[in-house]
Amino acid sequence: MAGPLPVGDPMPGDGALPDDAVIDAHTPFSVYLHVPFCRVRCGYCDFNTYTATELRGARQDAYADTLLHEVRLAARVLGAHAPLRPAQTVFFGGGTPTLLPPGDLGRMLGGVRDAFGIADDAEVTVEANPDTLTDDVAAQLRASGVTRLSIGMQSAVPHVLAALDRTHDPANVTAAVSAARRAGLAVSLDLIYGAPGESLDDWRTSLTAVLALDPDHVSAYALIVEDGTRLARQIRRGEVVAPDDDLQADMYEYADELLASAGYEWYEISNWARTDDQRSRHNLAYWRGADWWGFGPGAHSHVAGTRWWNVKHPAAYAQRLGAGLSPGAGCERPDAEAARLENVLLRSRLREGMRTDELTAAGRRAVASLIADGLVDGAAAVGGRLVLTLRGRLLADTVVHALTAP
Template sequence: MAGPLPLGEPAPADGSLPAASSIDPATPFSVYLHVPFCRVRCGYCDFNTYTAGELRGSRQDQYADVLLGEVALARGVLAAAGPRRAASTVFFGGGTPTLLPAGDLGRMLAGVRDAFGLDDDAEITVEANPDTVTDAVTAELAAAGVTRLSIGMQSSVPHVLAALDRTHSPANVASAAAAARAAGLDVSVDLIYGAPGESLADWTASLESALALEPDHISAYALIIEDGTKLARQIRRGEVPAPDDDLQADMYEAADRMLGAAGFEWYEVSNWARTPAQRSRHNLAYWRGADWWGFGPGAHSHVAGTRWWNVKHPAAYAQRLAAGESPAAGRERLDDDTRLLERVLLESRVRDGLAIGVLGEAGRRAVAGLVADGLVDGREAVRGRVVLTLSGRLLADAVVRALTE
């Protein structure tokens, strides 16, 4: 399970936005649907997820109806706060959304469509464990309106999967991708590098396997050791080695080189797509500061400068909604300094970059030094934007610190 929720002010029981909130109808609106169920907890994961033995009264077969209760609440809150905006993207994340029947996911999507509407070209993504994907599942998802399947591959090397506590069969990644293709869905593949015992050769083998699937999109994330996870405890006890920063840097450079040679272009530090149209529009909505409502236990939302987060446990979430109350546990109103910090943090990571003009005086002065250090593209800086070089992507956090100190 994830760590503690953030601190913040109490959220109102009716879920209403602050009175001063002003929704801009031109700001895109996205929907995140959290499915918090997993068969097995992976040792590195600190997401808000639950195995069957941890549900304590919450039932997977009732989850779709419970979540639709929050959708109904959101419909009323947003109708009272401003003009209706159709959702431009919907993302089913988890957990393992495909542990639920495809029909339940379809009903949840239909509820979102009825409540808010969907853009004609809306991007609808479902995350999937390869072992839960069949031709019948993808066909039903496509019929419900899903456009994209994001497959949790992580690695193709058995000992690396074992180190991550991943239980899926590597062979099922290919069958899942084929099932998605047969249903007309775009295919994205998620990878993780830097697991205990993973060599550079292991990582390049996983990249080659991912490319052999001919996906439209690939995400590659460095393994981060989160407090409270099984893997963090194993490292603390000396049972497995901590990730090696230099090796992870070599792995990132290998990924960028191999993906680039295969026709993929980076558009965010950890994400590559074959074409601009195949970039994850849902994730871009986060990075560009759009509005979104996150449904489900522990989900976070951001609308009109207010951020809030739901209670974590599925049983507590269901109890709040059954009582006619918002499941929000707390919220915060973002001030101008926080908005700027988050804008720099997020927009500097994307290929389009960050407008230098939004920076304070010290940040603008720092750009020249970052160019001299090879972390920011000099030609783009002359055009008025901060765009990371390959070295800058490896040191993105340091770039953000320099721009905001």
């Protein structure tokens, strides 16, 4: 299960935004739908997910109806401040959303459509485990309005999947992609690199397999050891070796080189797409500071400068909604300085970068040394934008620290 929730102010029982919250009708609105169920807990995972033995009375078969209570609550809350905006993107994440029947996912999406509307050209993504995706499932998802699948491939090498506690059959990734294509769905493949025992040759095998499947989009994330996970305990006991930073850097550089040679362009540090249209519009909404409402246990939301997060456990989530209360556990309104720091942290990750005039005077002075160190693109900086080089992407935390230092 995920770590502790943030410390913030109490959330009003009715979920109301602050009276002075001003919703900008021109700010895009997105929806995140969290499905917190998994068959097996992966040793590295720190997401808010639950296996069957951890549900403590929460019912997976009643989950869609429970979540729809929050959708209706959200419409009331947002409608009290401004006309409701249609969702530009919808993302089903988890957990494993495809553990629920396609009909349940469709009803959840229908509830969002009824409450807010969904833009005609909306991107609607479902995360999928390869073993759960069949032709019938893909066709039902497409019929309900889903446009895109994000398939958790992670690796094409069996011993790497075993190290990550992934239980899917690597051969089923090919079958899942084929099913998605037949249903007319766009495909993203998600990878993790740097698992215990994974070599550069193993990583090359996975990337080659990805390119053979010709996805629209590729995400590749370095394995991070999160406190409280089984992997962290295994490393602490000396049972497995911690990820090697230098090897992970080599893996990233190789991925960027191979993907670029196949026509994929990085648009965020861990994400590549062939065209602008194939980028994840939902994730771009987060990085660009749009408004979104996250539905489900442990989900986070951001609207009109206010952030809040829901209670974590599905049983507590269902109990609060059943009592007519908001499932929000806490909220906060970051001040101008915190918002500025977050803007630098998020926007600097993008290929489009950020305007240098959004930096403080100290941040602008730091740009020259970052260019000299090969971390920031000098030509882009002359044009007034801060864009990371390949080396800068590898040392993004260092760049952000320099840009935000007093």
